[in-house]
């Protein structure tokens with residue numbers, strides 16, 4: 227630790243924090259900010275959320291006794307201060323790197339990470355579970371859920387809030403309100419929170435009114451009583467946090483979330499209270515780093531950047547996301563019924579420009595993937611053409627809605643499933659590895675994965691006639707650099723593409739694995755192995771005739787996919803061949819993601835680790851041919 231962090235360098239755990247003088251804590255906050263900025267500039271990470279929660283992290287660890295008291299961070303992208311104060315200062319430089327510490331709290335990483343996170347809106351429910359376990363066991367400790375205003379709009383958070391109010395047990399919910407999700411927060415709850423911050427205080431109003439009526443001599447008493455009744459009605463309009471109060475929480479705040487003494491005093495006071503408490507703190511996302519304060523969306527989560535200017539390295543070429551974004555914009559021009567839905571990810575899914583151009587046909591519904599899916603179903607049932615753009619990992623939240631509200635009713639929609647496959651540094655909470663498995667068995671759904679960005683457009687064109695539920699999954703990051711024809715003929719549904727004829731072994735590859743397989747095949751040439759290579763394109767419907775034909779001709783059929791080996795594309799091939807009685811002639815080998823959670827790291831490193839890079843694939847084929 228360099229001497230520029232004289233206070234921080236003394237902190238190996240919460241007890242060292244407690245040993246500091248209170249008046250030194252603002253200086254510690256400044257050191258933490260500088261340390262976070264310097265590190266994240268090199269590693270990438272969730273900068274703006276964490277800069278906004280520095281004082282909150284300090285105050286919580288000063289007042290509560292982690293790990294006995296449980297601090298549960300929602301999403302966990304704002305928890306860098308918590309990590310640094312709980313023994314991970316020295317390893318912080320390994321943030322999000324392969325083998326290094328995670329960007330999110332993880333129970334296996336530290337006893338201070340009371341719950342593992344990455345997806346939004348889980349904190350209140352998991353905290354309530356801890357609360358009930360504590361009470362059942364007759365133990366005595368505090369449980370605190372820290373949730374952002376964006377995450378509070380998620381249905382799961384509202385369910386947790388509801389249960390917490392009903393149970394009436396001791397729990398503290400700290401609402402970290404910076405008026406932002408990744409983009410500006412949306413929804414009626416966000417509007418309500420905004421009013422709490424800006425409306426004049428109810429308490430002040432009440433005392434002013436009492437003073438007023440008491441000073442009228444003859445009628446003072448009657449008026450006072452009348453006023454009290456009037457007040458009950460007014461309370462609903464003016465009392466701060468009445469929504470939370472009515473749900474059963476004692477609402478405190480809003481208070482300045484950057485004022486450490488105020489935070490500490492308030493938290494100390496809350497420790498003595500019984501029942502559910504909601505403390506509303508107001509923070510500034512990106513606090514202390516001007517570029518992040520000015521553009522909190524860009525600095526929400528990012529790769530390396532210049533810590534002096536905030537500039538990020540330029541990306542050359544188009545990403546799959548940007549190709550989809552441009553396609554949907556062009557299609558919106560041609561199809562007046564096309565509507566686009568995002569769940570709090572207009573930038574991440576590339577739909578932002580569509581929203582700018584067609585605001586009437588664009589819905590950012592906040593962190594509510596389940597709602598987004600059923601909302602799309604409603605739009606579809608009423609004759610519109612919904613395109614729901616969503617990350618694979620977050621679509622997991624919509625599983626029942628996909629079955630019950632979309633596919634069972636056979637309602638046409640286009641699901642643009644972004645971030646399918648390994649996503650890199652965000653790690654296991656964010657990899658999109660389960661989608662092929664959780665989508666392919668749903669009746670009526672068409673499911674494809676393009677080999678490159680040109681095929682993405684052709685597949686989108688195939689889904690754009692809105693005849694059936696239609697999902698296209700594509701990876702994070704740059705495309706393959708091929709030219710895109712925006713008017714491409716629709717990819718024929720259920721038809722694979724033979725890319726190369728060989729002998730002995732046929733490889734069916736899906737999505738960006740096609741490129742890796744073609745590279746592997748080049749390596750195999752020197753070994754005298756000449757596989758046939760097929761771009762499978764569709765997981766559902768499969769190109770049954772092509773696959774059956776290959777099974778008749780080749781001794782080995784290898785499937786390669788960037789998704790779980792269990793229940794994915796390879797399994798579909800295996801099921802088909804078993805059903806047709808073709809497995810006695812041909813052996814099927816499934817290359818995919820093993821039955822384990824894949825850690826964080828660079829995508830290339832992870833692909834190598836799981837054997838899905840060209841070398842790994844060619845080694846497997848060699849083994850098979852031996």
Ligand SMILES: Cc1ncc(C[n+]2csc(CCOP(=O)(O)OP(=O)(O)O)c2C)c(N)n1
Nearest residue numbers: 275344345346374375376377406407408570
């Ligand atoms: C279920 C789910 N949907 C979407 C996301 C992506 N996401 C990560 S953080 C975030 C915004 C969270 O906003 P808020 O809770 O207010 O925290 P802040 O970043 O403002 O501190 C979103 C949409 C997610 N992590 N989980």
